[in-house]
């Protein structure tokens with residue numbers, strides 16, 4: 001028996017009613033994400049990448065179709081703490097140390113106080129920030145702050161990680177490094193990851209599945225299953241297989257692009 005998908009969308013649609021008329025942020029999206037998938041969402045601005053993540057996270061309500069998360073409604077999944085969410089901005093509170101930032105969701109969720117320091121230490125190790133819990137956000141580089149925000153999203157053992165352009169504001173070398181670390185973290189934790197990006201190389205390097213989207217209305221135009229091995233040194237980006245997948249993503253983006 002094949003296991004139930006972690007995330008399953010069927011004819012999922014979301015239309016925002018605005019003063020300028022309806023905005024079709026998502027239209028008839030069908031998508032299946034299995035346990036342990038690393039799925040990237042790529043497409044031009046406004047194609048509904050963030051909206052899809054927000055629907056999964058129960059932050060927006062669909063106007064048509066259905067989505068299930070771990071076999072539950074998004075609301076039930078949110079209440080069951082099924083996912084951690086990582087935003088483009090690290091969003092750490094400057095007056096709290098890194099450790100206390102990571103502890104915050106655990107405190108809000110009512111975790112046993114005695115259990116929190118161990119959890120904080122464990123997730124800091126996972127993102128390669130062991131020993132940084134007493135530092136403050138401003139004492140860390142942008143890349144380190146983003147790793148701390150990933151640690152925060154991992155602190156309560158959600159098996160899904162929703163990441164909305166987490167490395168978009170970082171320079172390319174730092175981004176390369178974080179991409180490598182994220183793959184390593186994914187391999188060690190076996191999380192299911194949904195990752196929004198505008199970068200073709202980033203999407204191809206990270207993903208087992210690439211979802212290409214196009215706007216007005218926001219829809220899925222291609223779903224590419226990666227043929228790359230799970231072990232991915234950075235120089236795999238120069239291999240023919242990598243370039244072939246990148247080419248297909250680029251073609252998909254071109255087909256859905258309006259250039260306005």
Ligand SMILES: Nc1ncnc2c1ncn2[C@@H]1O[C@H](COP(=O)(O)OP(=O)(O)OP(=O)(O)O)[C@@H](O)[C@H]1O
Pocket residue numbers: 016017018023024025043044045046047048049050051052218
């Ligand atoms: N709360 C809202 N009210 C009205 N329109 C919205 C709302 N949220 C999103 N939209 C619109 O829905 C469409 C999809 O937005 P979304 O943020 O999901 O796109 P995106 O692909 O993530 O874009 P970007 O790459 O710029 O982040 C856009 O046209 C956006 O303006």
